[in-house]
Amino acid sequence: MSGVESRVLIGLDRETSRRNFLKTAAWTGAALSAMGIGGFGVAVRRAEAEGEYKTYEGLGDAAILQFAYQLELLEGTFYAEGVNAGLFADAFLEQIVAIRDHEMAHADAIASTLGELGAEVPATPEFTFPSGTFGDAKTFLELAATFEPVGIGAYQGAAPALESKDILAAAISIHNAECQHRCAINILNLINPPNDLAFEVALPLPKVQAAVKPFGITG
Amino acid sequence: MEKHTINVPGAHEFARPRTRRDFFKSLAVAGAGATAASMLVAGKASAKTDDVDIANFALSLEYLEADFYARALDAGVLSGDALGVVENLASHESQHVDALVGLIESVGATPVSKPTLTFPADAFSSQASVLDLAATFEPVGVGAYLGAAPLISSPDILAAAGSIEGVEGEHVVAINMLLGVVPYANEAFPEALTLDEVSAAVAPFLGGEMLSTGGPKLSPAEMYRLGHV
Numbered sequence: 001m002s003g004v005e006s007r008v009l010i011g012l013d014r015e016t017s018r019r020n021f022l023k024t025a026a027w028t029g030a031a032l033s034a035m036g037i038g039g040f041g042v043a044v045r046r047a048e049a050e051g052e053y054k055t056y057e058g059l060g061d062a063a064i065l066q067f068a069y070q071l072e073l074l075e076g077t078f079y080a081e082g083v084n085a086g087l088f089a090d091a092f093l094e095q096i097v098a099i100r101d102h103e104m105a106h107a108d109a110i111a112s113t114l115g116e117l118g119a120e121v122p123a124t125p126e127f128t129f130p131s132g133t134f135g136d137a138k139t140f141l142e143l144a145a146t147f148e149p150v151g152i153g154a155y156q157g158a159a160p161a162l163e164s165k166d167i168l169a170a171a172i173s174i175h176n177a178e179c180q181h182r183c184a185i186n187i188l189n190l191i192n193p194p195n196d197l198a199f200e201v202a203l204p205l206p207k208v209q210a211a212v213k214p215f216g217i218t219g
Numbered sequence: 220m221e222k223h224t225i226n227v228p229g230a231h232e233f234a235r236p237r238t239r240r241d242f243f244k245s246l247a248v249a250g251a252g253a254t255a256a257s258m259l260v261a262g263k264a265s266a267k268t269d270d271v272d273i274a275n276f277a278l279s280l281e282y283l284e285a286d287f288y289a290r291a292l293d294a295g296v297l298s299g300d301a302l303g304v305v306e307n308l309a310s311h312e313s314q315h316v317d318a319l320v321g322l323i324e325s326v327g328a329t330p331v332s333k334p335t336l337t338f339p340a341d342a343f344s345s346q347a348s349v350l351d352l353a354a355t356f357e358p359v360g361v362g363a364y365l366g367a368a369p370l371i372s373s374p375d376i377l378a379a380a381g382s383i384e385g386v387e388g389e390h391v392v393a394i395n396m397l398l399g400v401v402p403y404a405n406e407a408f409p410e411a412l413t414l415d416e417v418s419a420a421v422a423p424f425l426g427g428e429m430l431s432t433g434g435p436k437l438s439p440a441e442m443y444r445l446g447h448v
Contacts, residue, residue, distance in 0.1 A: 053374055095402040102407040109408070156381045160374035169369045169411060172384060176361055176409040179385030183392040184404035193303040195393035198311040199318070200385035202378060 052153075055204040056161035062119035064158050065167070068174075069110045070122055070217045071151055071208075076103035077127050078147060085134040092137070092188055099181050106174050113167060127216040141189050148182040150211045153203025270376045271328040273367045276414070277380070278319040280363055282333045283424055284356055285312035287342075291353075294343035301346050304393045308353070311390070315383050322379055334425050354394050359420045360387040362412030 056064060079100035082088070088096050111121045132139055155175035162168045179200055186194035203211075288309035291297065297305050323330040342352055364384035371377040388409060395403045412420075 051375075051378075053378055091401045095404065098402040098405055102404075105407040152385060156378070156385065159368075159381050160377045165369040169365070170408075172368050172381060173365055173408045173411065175381065176365060176385055176388040177404070177407055179388040180392045180404035180406065180409070183389035184402065187392070187396050187403055192300060193307045193393060194396065195304060195307050195311070195386075195389045197386060197389065198314040199382040202382065 050202070052157040052202040052204045053160035055206065056158040059161070059205075061163050061167050062114060062117050064162060065110050065114055065117075066119065066122050067208075067217075067219055068154065068158070068171070069107055069114065070125055070219055071154060071212060072103050072107035072110060073124055074127055074212060074215055074217060075147055075151060076100055076107055078129065078133075078144070079103060081129070081134050082140050082144075085140075087134065087137040087140055095184050095188060099184065102177055102181070106177070109170065109174075113170065122219065125216040125218070129215065141185060144185045145182075145189055146211075148178055148185055149201065150203065150208060151178040152182060152200055154205075154208045156200055156202040157204055157208070270371050270373050271323060271326065273371055274319055274323050274328075274376060274380075275331045276417075277363065277367065277383070278316065278323065278331055279334055279425070280360055280417070280421065281312055281315040281319060281383075283336055283421060284360060285309065285316050286333070286336050287338065287352065287356065287424075288312055290338070290343055291349040294349070296343060296346050296349065298346070301350065301397050304397060305349070305353075308390055308393070311386055315386070318379070318383070322376065326373075326376075336424055337426060338424060350394060350397055353390075354398060355420070357387055357390045357394055358410075359412065359417055361391060361409050363414075363417040365409060365411035366413055366417070 059067075079096055082096055083093070083100055114121050130143070133143055134140060152175060155171055155178060159168055159171050159175065162171060182197075183194050186196065209217075288305055291305055292302075292309055320330045338352070341348055343349060361384065364380055364387060368377060368380055368384065371380060391406075391409075392403045395401075395405070
């Protein structure tokens with residue numbers, strides 16, 4: 001079991017003793033099961049594709065970007081609220097602020113690209129987070145550790161389905177930033193060593209959709 | 220609270236280079252970079268470049284990284300957090316080598332063999348020297364994958380490249396942690412490199428003349444910067 005996985009499961013165990021178990025389990029559990037967390041994080045000694053990208057084929061670049069835009073807003077909002085809640089200081093705060101700014105910059109870049117394509121920029125969804133998310137740093141960081149692999153999996157899954165090579169170049173740069181975030185969140189979660197994956201994991205579209213639906217993204 | 224100012228590029232600014240021909244144009248330039256690049260494409264400089272060339276180029280970079288970290292572990296100069304991080308780095312890069320060899324063989328092509336690698340004399344003399352060189356290798360690896368990915372035709376090979384590209388980004392972050400760079404993840408849009416830039420950065424380690432002739436002794440950071448001239 002990888003550090004990430006064990007950490008998440010420990011987090012869930014802890015939640016079982018809390019009064020808001022049903023609520024939190026419904027949210028976090030939905031996100032994790034949607035990601036297929038049972039097999040997630042296992043270091044597979046291969047780099048073959050399993051065809052996740054096929055679930056994004058036919059959507060078109062604009063629709064993929066519209067979905068990615070909402071994912072970035074979800075992440076950016078999550079980190080902004082974490083900063084505003086005053087949960088962090090020093091290096092922790094600097095990292096959370098940086099990730100917040102990255103996610104918002106990703107959203108801006110995607111919106112600008114959608115404009116170039118003549119496609120609609122989606123309205124900002126009404127995001128909702130499990131109760132207690134912003135109550136303490138540990139709970140917040142545990143959720144962060146579940147968000148980043150969703151973003152990674154979405155970009156990695158979608159990339160081969162993108163038609164424009166320019167948009168692909170932008171998407172994989174953002175993908176790399178999300179992977180860097182995953183490792184940085186590992187550091188903040190005191191996972192040591194934090195670089196605990198040999199291969200990043202792509203996610204098929206339905207798993208990404210199911211993972212983010214509880215947070216308010218229905219597109 | 221520090222506010223980070225991020226330049227938000229348009230998608231068109233990411234694509235560099237735009238064509239495979241641009242990506243491989245360094246084959247025509249003079250110097251060690253061109254020599255190394257020619258070796259990497261295994262005598263196919265005049266042939267149509269394809270996904271296999273790109274995968275073989277990536278394989279050479281992974282051989283370089285895997286060998287570097289294996290030697291760093293053998294040198295016995297690492298301890299504490301750095302030892303754990305580098306153990307994983309060595310393992311990951313070795314797995315990337317195996318994966319790329321398998322990928323290239325799976326399409327009926329021949330993987331390049333491991334290049335003869337040369338490292339600066341003091342590369343493994345201390346933990347600091349290992350981390351200094353690691354901090355130059357990892358962004359080159361990221362930039363190489365980001366630069367090459369839009370040139371890959373096969374979606375399956377692109378998907379495989381994506382699973383490795385992100386890991387190299389994580390390595391940058393882990394090295395930043397060891398070097399005390401805060402924030403650890405500090406790039407909103409990690410940068411793509413052209414083959415020219417990648418080749419120039421790694422040529423000194425791939426049999427380039429710079430070190431073996433006793434030429435100007437450059438620090439890893441200087442060699443990396445030279446790759447961007």
